[in-house]
Amino acid sequence: MKITPEQLLQMRRRHRGYRITLGAQLLLLLLLPVAQRVPWLLSLMLCLLAIELMVFLARYSPLGRKRLTYSLGTLAVVLEITWHLALRWWPILGKILTLPHVMVWVLFLLVVAIRKVKALVREPYVTFSVVLGAASGYLSVGLAGGVLLTALWVLHPAAFLQSSLPQLSALGDLTVAVAPALMAASFSLLTTVGTEVLRSSDVTVQVLANLITISGQLYVAILIGLILGRVHRRAVI
Template identity: 60%
Template structure:
């Protein structure tokens, strides 16, 4: 394959975006304990991640058809994040009403970003360290999406969760999202098949969500390994 100077520049920028995305995701994970006391920190990190995905990854991706969609969803997710966070502090009722659409938009945005990441990785001309890091960042995106899925489940069916395994919350409202950082951390334990105690085994909804997060994570790894091995076999 012969690459032009413009192709090489786009390739380098995209690979740099893979590394930046992974760094932001790792930072988000490490800051989850601090975000438990300062919920705005989780919002700030999610906004930063959305900007990185749009500016450093989607911008240089060879996939052009869905680029406007990822920009639109990303912008909407950022706007909802800001409005939702402000509403929770000043107008709690509005904040609770916005929780479900806010979570859904973020969930769709991250899932679309994962799908685009896989398709972009398939089209990479070379398997480099940056490409492997890009694959790892996609895996972590699945975990973040799982955390948002758990947050939606918490808002809709709080009885599914074991409150003794979660930080203290106000008993007056099932829509209290102060446990979001804890649910995000729990999602990654499900993703890595370690398991978690935050969900009651007696509730089917919790079992379904756990299965979805675990299976999607394992499928992501299996698909990428198959693609990488297939690439090397094709070249051989």
């Protein structure tokens, strides 16, 4: 398979995007304890991650139809800022914006994950950067789960064990204060470790927890299946 200089440059930039994305996601995870004390930090990191996904990955993706990614990413950033401001100053408006906010974020992260899988399958070589790209896609599923749990907290707080969540009402809006803990809980569910912040008697939150866990396992299974299928087709040819 011959690669032109332009394609090689595009591939190098895309691989750099894989590394930057994974680094940003790992940094977000590591800073969750800090975000618990700095209410605006998690939202800032999510917005920066969305911008980074659009600039470093969507821009150099080998796939077409990038307008959807840009549109959803921009809308997600705008809604993230608007939602948090509304929760602080106009709680009723914040609750109204919760559903569109979470739908846009989940859809954006889902589109990013799907496009990333397709891009990874089309990579001509499996390099270290490609492996890092696959890992970043897996973490994107965990981020989507964290957004879903935060939305459920706003709409149905009784589904969570209050004693297992941080009591940080002194910092302002409690939803913003517990968001880092819910994001951490999502990654615990993603890796099948489990979490103690969910009420086992609540069916809604248990269904959501199972959805996060199953989505993570399906991502790994689908990615491995697609890559092995491509290798098999090459061997047959």
